[in-house]
Amino acid sequence: MEERLKALIQGGLAANRAKWALDWKAQGKPVVGVLCSHVPEEVIYAAGMLPWRVLGTRDENVASALVYREARSCMCCTHVLESVLRGDLDFLDGAVATNRDQDLVRMYDVWQITGHTPFYGFLHVPYSDGRLAEEYFSREMRKLAGVLEAHGGAPVTPESLCHAIDVHNRMRTLLRAAYELRKRDEPALSGAEALGLALAATAMPKDLFNSELEALLPYLEQRKTPVTGSGPRLLVSSELMDDPSYLEVIEGTGAAVVMDDLDIASRYFWEPVKTDEGDAYDALARRYLYGPAGPRMWWWHRMADQVVDWVRDFRADGVVLMTQIYCRPSEMWTPFLMSRLKEAGIPAISTVREYTLTNVGQLRTRMEAFVETLAGVS
Amino acid sequence: MNFFEEEIAKLSRRVKKIGENPIPGKLKSNKLLYEVELELRQQQLEAWHRNRPFVEPGLFQPLLQALGFEIGDYIMAADRTSHADQHFDTVRTMGFPDSLCDRTIVQLAMLNEQHMPPPVLVVMHNNACEAIKLSANALGRLSNSQMYAVDVPVNAEENPEETLAYVTAQLHELVRFVEARFPGHKFDEALFEELLEADRVATECCRAVYEARKAVPCPVEGRDAFRELRLPSWFSNWRPVVQYFREWRDEMVERAKKGISSMQEEKLRFLWAVSGPFYFDPFPLLAERGVAVPFFHYGMAGRMWGELYPNYGEEHMFGRILTPMEEMARFVMYNSWAGLGHRWLNDTLRVARDLKVNGIVNFIQVGCTAISGLNTLLAENSERELGIPTLNIEGRMLDATFFDQSEFETRMDVFIDSCLDRKAAV
Structure with missing residues (x-):
């Protein structure tokens, strides 16, 4: 079972993700690149397409993308554009973006204008809350269904959408169950392994992912991760951090990353779509607006409270904020999260990182110092 | 001295x-402009002393003034500060990124240093750029104010009617939000309509001046191209502001008709886009080389100055007269920076074509989220569609430490030479 677990985790990593898309295409079915965690994958799935989360190239050379993008802009978007311009993503049949932030919109602009993918979809995701925002977003999702249908997708019927929601909710339930096992004194998964699992869910066909994780859960219930040591328990918070090696560096100091606040991990699956709340699109709109959100949304106080709640639920001793440089929503939110954590008496350290893992020595030294500080406190 | 006191001292000296x-040769209407600005600052200072409620209005100042608030122009105050270095230090101390657009982060330092009064309400919006949206969020939290978020769809062009209805509904909700949370604040619809009408008249004047800018020689002098005129609804005493717009229009139109220009011979004309170095005057260098700059193009420029988008009361686009609240909503649907990339690219080329410019100076403000990623496309499109070059030059509008004057001048000189060569070849 250990090998099966490792294989599942490996399947989500950047180097292995394309396999799932290519296998899917080999069956004559289209693959749609998903550029943001606010894209309702259920709608894509219901159209008979594979929602495949796009990550950026791990190559540090992003010269092609820098022809278009300023050096001081979101590095994740720059790395994604580099993949696009190099042709690494030419297998995609479509790409769906949002206004997660303006950097993503501008990356999408270049992608679309330079024309590397047969079709494009764009959803405006409100950053506000309330009934008006929910209704608007629900309409945007219906339009997305229309775009997919017009480009080779199967008709998105109420039945197919409800089935898609069930499949995705199952994925959420399974991942959450795996995360629950990290609350134990001896976590079942390391932080890097947990992120790897979540990444696998964003690349694999959901039914396949679900069956694999379902089979692995009994094993995980008795597993103790061999990776983490006896050091302090940490929560790591970041945006667009899709490289588990960052967490490996932290865990290399002896700390245990027992929870994350990542858009592509915990926040990707934490809340289910509540199907008992009427129309499926409306339910999807509420899920993808609220649950749980990132700093693009206006309600920073609720997000900070969510982090504090997670710290307590998972009995974390401290928080590591790893702001991706030039990720503007994160950069602006960080002082408030730090302030909220201080108010709650939770030790925290704020670091700035690149998209790909660099400056490992510096990161390790800072983490070691933080871990030592926590050890002194406890 | 706080910001208002400094502005009062500066404007008093100017008046x-x-x-x-x-x-001689300067616009006579400048006197009235400085007088209305001075009066505004005096009123704001007094309002602060009296603990009157200030609001960060987003771009909904007519609505917020009609709801009984003092209008705080936090970002535009940052544009005018003379303490940028000090504010940047404060920004860093507060933990904010100093690489974000200058004006959006400097306003946070100004609030923190008590150069500006804390707002009791921040109306956030996303109809300009990410930086403004995020800094408004920070502004609200730093001041512990009430907050309301107005969401304007990025892809408004795809569904104008739906977007209009969505934004309008939010503005009605904003009114209810204010009335419920701020006792004594009632929506004065008559005042709202009066303010929109004042803005309409001012915008008509802007459009007449836009036409005048097409004249050769260029009637716009030097830094006047950068002049950031605020619509009357930003002022609590807006009537003299409307008068200023009229006087300014008349002068500019007269200059255009009579061929009045400070330039001996106009050899070239450039469109200046996005931002500029507010601590350095590039216009003498340009004037010396015979380069006129008739227009400064930025996010709201197309709505304020040109024919790109409908003015208040105009029926085209929706085929009907809009209600006042719909007009307010429509106003914020057309920020050239806030849409998908085509909007900024197309609007910029449209203005460049209108004004028959020989080149575009695209001053890329560091940390400008609105145009980051579009600059190469703009250069490619201006060359392909209009046959004119674009100078993409990176800089900061307030942080003078980033600026290298000799490099700037060299690049500008080379660009001018290149444009002159092209013109000669034609």
Whole structure:
């Protein structure tokens, strides 16, 4: 079972993700690149397409993308554009973006204008809350269904959408169950392994992912991760951090990353779509607006409270904020999260990182110092 | 001194100087402009002393003024600060990124240093750029104010009617939000309509001046191209502001008709886009080389100045007269920076074509989220569609430490030479 677990985790990593898309295409079915965690994958799935989360190239050379993008802009978007311009993503049949932030919109602009993918979809995701925002977003999702249908997708019927929601909710339930096992004194998964699992869910066909994780859960219930040591328990918070090696560096100091606040991990699956709340699109709109959100949304106080709640639920001793440089929503939110954590008496350290893992020595030294500080406190 | 006190001192000196010793050739309407600005700052200072409620209005100042608030122009105050270095230090101390657009982060330092009064309400919006949206969020939290978020769809062009209805509904909700949370604040619809009408008249004047800018030689002088005029609804005493717009229009139109220009011979004309170095005057260098800059193009420029988008009361686009609240909503649907990339690219080329410019100076403000990623496309499109070059030059509008004057001048010189060569070849 250990090998099966490792294989599942490996399947989500950047180097292995394309396999799932290519296998899917080999069956004559289209693959749609998903550029943001606010894209309702259920709608894509219901159209008979594979929602495949796009990550950026791990190559540090992003010269092609820098022809278009300023050096001081979101590095994740720059790395994604580099993949696009190099042709690494030419297998995609479509790409769906949002206004997660303006950097993503501008990356999408270049992608679309330079024309590397047969079709494009764009959803405006409100950053506000309330009934008006929910209704608007629900309409945007219906339009997305229309775009997919017009480009080779199967008709998105109420039945197919409800089935898609069930499949995705199952994925959420399974991942959450795996995360629950990290609350134990001896976590079942390391932080890097947990992120790897979540990444696998964003690349694999959901039914396949679900069956694999379902089979692995009994094993995980008795597993103790061999990776983490006896050091302090940490929560790591970041945006667009899709490289588990960052967490490996932290865990290399002896700390245990027992929870994350990542858009592509915990926040990707934490809340289910509540199907008992009427129309499926409306339910999807509420899920993808609220649950749980990132700093693009206006309600920073609720997000900070969510982090504090997670710290307590998972009995974390401290928080590591790893702001991706030039990720503007994160950069602006960080002082408030730090302030909220201080108010709650939770030790925290704020670091700035690149998209790909660099400056490992510096990161390790800072983490070691933080871990030592926590050890002194406890 | 706080910001208002500094502005009062600065504007008082200007009013005195212009009254005693007007510079020949300068616009006579400048005197009235400085007077209304001075009165505004005096009123704001007094309002602060009296603990009147200030609001960060987003771009909904007519609505917020009609709801009984003092209008705080936090970002535009940052544009005018003379303490940028100090504010940047404060920004860093507060933990904010100093690489984000200058004006959006400097306003946070100004609030923190008590150069500006804390707002009791921040109306956030996303109809300009990410940086403004995020800094408004920070502004609200730093001041512990009430907050309301107005969401304007990025892809408004795809569904104008739906977007209009969505934004309008939010503005009605904003009114209810204010009335429920701020006792004594009631929506004065008549005042709202009066303010929209004042803005409409001012915008009509802007459009007449936009036409005048097409004249050769260029009637716009030097830094006047950068002049950031605020619509009357930003002022609590807006009527003299409307008068200013009229006087300014008349002068500019007269200059255009009579061929009045400070330039001996106009050899080239450039469109200046996005931002500029507010601590350095590039116009003498340009004027010396015979380069006119008739227009400064930025996010709201197309709505304020040009024919790109409908003015208040105009029926085209929706085929009907809109209600006042719909007009307010429509106003914020057309920020050239806030849409998908085509909007900024197309609007910029449209203005460049209108004004028959020979080149575009695209001043890329560091940390400008609105145009980051579009600059190469703009250069490619201006060359392909209009046959004119674009100078993409990176800089900061307030942080002078980033600026290298000799490099800037060299690049500008080379660009001018290149444009002159092209013109000669034609």
